[in-house]
Amino acid sequence: MNIVVLVKPALDTSNLRTAANKIMVEDTPLKISDIDRNAAEEAIRIKEKMKGGKTIAVMVSKYPPTPKRGGEAENLAREVLAMGIDEAILVIDDGLIGTDQTATAKAITEVVRKKVGQFDLVIGGEATIDGYSSQVPARIAAELGIPIITYVREISQVGSDSVVVKRDLEDEVQVVKSKLPAVITVTREINTPRIPPLLQIRMAMKKPLSKVSLGDLGLQVERRARTTDLKPLQIQRKKVLIESGTVDEKADKLIQYLSQEGVVTPR
Amino acid sequence: MRVIGVFATPSTLEVMGLAQKLGGDALVFILNGGDEAAERAGRYGAGRVVLVDCGAMCDPAALYDAVAGELSGLTHLVFPATKDGKTIAGYVAGKLGVPNLVDVVDVLAPNKFSKYSMGSRGAEEVEVDGPVALVVQPKRFQPAEKPSKPAVERRRAAPIVELTGREEKAKGSLKIEDAELIVSVGRGFKKQEDLKLAMELAEVLGAQVGCSRPIAADLKWLSEDHWVGLSGHKVRPKMYMAIGISGQPQHIAGMLESRIVVAVNTDKNAPIFQYADYGVVEDLYKFIPVLKEKLRKALGK
Numbered sequence A: 001m002n003i004v005v006l007v008k009p010a011l012d013t014s015n016l017r018t019a020a021n022k023i024m025v026e027d028t029p030l031k032i033s034d035i036d037r038n039a040a041e042e043a044i045r046i047k048e049k050m051k052g053g054k055t056i057a058v059m060v061s062k063y064p065p066t067p068k069r070g071g072e073a074e075n076l077a078r079e080v081l082a083m084g085i086d087e088a089i090l091v092i093d094d095g096l097i098g099t100d101q102t103a104t105a106k107a108i109t110e111v112v113r114k115k116v117g118q119f120d121l122v123i124g125g126e127a128t129i130d131g132y133s134s135q136v137p138a139r140i141a142a143e144l145g146i147p148i149i150t151y152v153r154e155i156s157q158v159g160s161d162s163v164v165v166k167r168d169l170e171d172e173v174q175v176v177k178s179k180l181p182a183v184i185t186v187t188r189e190i191n192t193p194r195i196p197p198l199l200q201i202r203m204a205m206k207k208p209l210s211k212v213s214l215g216d217l218g219l220q221v222e223r224r225a226r227t228t229d230l231k232p233l234q235i236q237r238k239k240v241l242i243e244s245g246t247v248d249e250k251a252d253k254l255i256q257y258l259s260q261e262g263v264v265t266p267r
Numbered sequence B: 001m002r003v004i005g006v007f008a009t010p011s012t013l014e015v016m017g018l019a020q021k022l023g024g025d026a027l028v029f030i031l032n033g034g035d036e037a038a039e040r041a042g043r044y045g046a047g048r049v050v051l052v053d054c055g056a057m058c059d060p061a062a063l064y065d066a067v068a069g070e071l072s073g074l075t076h077l078v079f080p081a082t083k084d085g086k087t088i089a090g091y092v093a094g095k096l097g098v099p100n101l102v103d104v105v106d107v108l109a110p111n112k113f114s115k116y117s118m119g120s121r122g123a124e125e126v127e128v129d130g131p132v133a134l135v136v137q138p139k140r141f142q143p144a145e146k147p148s149k150p151a152v153e154r155r156r157a158a159p160i161v162e163l164t165g166r167e168e169k170a171k172g173s174l175k176i177e178d179a180e181l182i183v184s185v186g187r188g189f190k191k192q193e194d195l196k197l198a199m200e201l202a203e204v205l206g207a208q209v210g211c212s213r214p215i216a217a218d219l220k221w222l223s224e225d226h227w228v229g230l231s232g233h234k235v236r237p238k239m240y241m242a243i244g245i246s247g248q249p250q251h252i253a254g255m256l257e258s259r260i261v262v263a264v265n266t267d268k269n270a271p272i273f274q275y276a277d278y279g280v281v282e283d284l285y286k287f288i289p290v291l292k293e294k295l296r297k298a299l300g301k
């Protein structure tokens, strides 16, 4: 079984760099979008169970400056390779900077068609930490003309031509059966991603990692959405730390502050 | 004339508020809804209603095939920001090749919108050329009553995937969004029984109990109506007290607008202290019982 895993080199939203009330995208570090590790883990487990086939991570670099991001994304690719993914394909091109999910989905679709070939499953995360749109995998399914099943919390059965999964929705859990190939997205609760041992990290250096451009994919992207402003949402906090004294003293202090703020009114 | 396509279920029809705000005519696709929902769409000014019978589940691919002929020429497509709504939005926008904006909070011009960004840690303004798919919280733009007499037709969209079972989720009556005071619990609690500590404190304060994602989604110690954060509920109480919560950006995204934030954590370097007005560095197991007793006395309860 061949499984494509979608791994976004995402902006680390716990480390957003800001200046003059702007988010400085170029200075913010990248990390693997958290839930894409769950996607990678699930792909590796399925491959282990099915005893055969391969797992391919596809990553699309979206942020400037391209030269620096290339190296950063490559390091992130090594992380999923170390987990046990067999091969990584990184799409990196100045033409992708400032594009929306339309371009991301088209780039991934073309990688699947032109570089992967035969595949059974595409697994992505329920949402990214920086985009948080939950749009890219459904768009890929639309481009490829195959089913999309989102918010999968458990893959109950995988056969050579079908899957049975549990979808975790707001009010209910649905058990859904689909033909393969299909695109699925997993939730954070589906598994606990493995942390690779040192030996595997070294071995990952030898696994295939390729970089492709939009030209290599024969793709021209249109730009029909432009960001005109990007501000951090910040609220100034007092950051008073109550750390010394006994438990009793700390409680008294907190109650004192809370009554000053009018949150509680002691009699 | 601008024609706006709206996709909604009977329980998310309020997204029509955004169609009203954009102005123009609304073509409303109601998924698994009946005459009553069509009538309600009419009250919100629908020009035309298509009742789509999706069968056991709304499969985006089947839905698209059933309505594809109606979608060309629409200037905007509106979807509710539910899990199914987002999936359908992605699929339909993908098929049409139009950009999609998720978590739209305001309309600045018919082609310019503001939205949450960076996992709700940023605010973004985006300008689009041509048609666009907009995903919004159903209650973000409340629709006004402006009755119309829409033509109503019916379609079927039989799913290509098969629903073989469903389990209802436990649901309380809590509306955490409306709470004035919130005592919120995280992984710092070691056992489900220990949540009692927070519940007793909440009772003394007259507060509601909130929680981080792992408490609701992983451990299922509380039902999902308690879940605060990016993927949970957004709250803005007078006071938010985070107990044993580390303060990851996805949690902060849900409580950023609280008036006063209190944090209790053993780890002095926990990120939550950067988002708190008052931070107590202490073991919750020691601190919360003492705080509760002192408050009980102070408040005369």
Ligand SMILES: Cc1cc2nc3c(=O)[nH]c(=O)nc-3n(C[C@H](O)[C@H](O)[C@H](O)COP(=O)(O)OP(=O)(O)OC[C@H]3O[C@@H](n4cnc5c(N)ncnc54)[C@H](O)[C@@H]3O)c2cc1C
Residues within 6 Å of the ligand: A034, A035, A127, A128, A129, A188, B185, B186, B187, B188, B189, B211, B212, B213, B214, B215, B227, B228, B229, B230, B231, B232, B233, B243, B244, B245, B246, B247, B248, B249, B250, B251, B254, B264, B265, B266, B267, B270, B282, B283, B284, B285
């Ligand atoms: C796309 C996405 C969406 C997400 N959505 C949400 C969301 O909506 N809401 C949400 O909450 N999370 C969400 N998460 C998960 C989020 O990233 C964090 O993993 C989660 O918030 C951590 O929960 P926590 O703080 O309870 O646990 P932890 O991070 O494990 O923190 C536990 C804290 O308790 C402290 N502690 C331990 N023992 C004690 C003690 N005895 N006394 C006091 N303190 C103690 C520790 O120091 C630590 O800081 C999302 C993640 C992703 C990727």
Ligand SMILES: Nc1ncnc2c1ncn2[C@@H]1O[C@H](COP(=O)(O)O)[C@@H](O)[C@H]1O
Residues within 6 Å of the ligand: A005, A006, A007, A008, A009, A033, A035, A036, A039, A058, A059, A060, A061, A062, A101, A104, A123, A124, A125, A126, A127, A128, A131, A132, A133, A134, A135, A136, A137
């Ligand atoms: N730039 C990208 N490169 C690779 N995969 C991506 C990218 N963007 C999104 N994805 C995949 O799509 C999922 C949902 O992303 P989003 O639509 O941004 O919320 C992610 O969890 C990834 O699996």
